[in-house]
Amino acid sequence: MKSILFFLLIVLMSACGTPTTPNQSAETETMQDTMATETAPAATNDIVALASQTPDLSTLVQAVQAAGLVETLQGTGPFTVFAPTNAAFAALPAGTLDNLLKPENKDQLVAILTYHVVSGAVRSTDLTDGMTPATVNGANATVKLGANGSVMINDANVTAANVEASNGVVHIIDKVIMPPSKK
Secondary structure (H helix, E strand, O other), X not given: OHHHHHHHHHHHHHHOOOOOOHHHHHHHHHHHHHHXXXXXXXXXXXXXXXXXXXXXXXXXXXXXXXHOOHHHHOOOOXXXXXXXXXXXXXXXXXXXXXXXOOHHHHHHXXXXXHOOEEXXXXXXXXXXXXXXXXXXXXXXXXXXXXXXXXXXXXXXXXXXXXEEEOOEEEEXXXXXXXXXXXX
């Protein structure tokens, strides 16, 4: 219960307006980092359990199950997962999600989902502007840091960062990011 409350606190903090000065942004980040290290209980849930307990990630859980990635994401890790919300999946073109969830499209679904995973625990403090972390899919994603403290992974905004799991870290994003097409 405490981990859910902490997660909700992070979501609420990220939903608040952006600071008006760079100093406020730095102070806010320092305050959030301090809160995360001082008040966060030790993460006891793996990434799949954390996502399963987060109502806004239920579509991601359904996709992870359909792709057969549950055991992998319950593994030792550590992993970093850029987790699209239900709204992010709903914003895909009509019929896309239903099509991806079909057994005959499992390889395509795995390719998309593994593009949302990076090996190792990458926290927001580890990110730099223009960074291109290699995803488990094999393709690189691109990190963009905004002057106002915003973080983007490709064209998706990070809406909640550093949600700790026992086997890694989750960053909630507002869009499903698609791997580059292979030529």
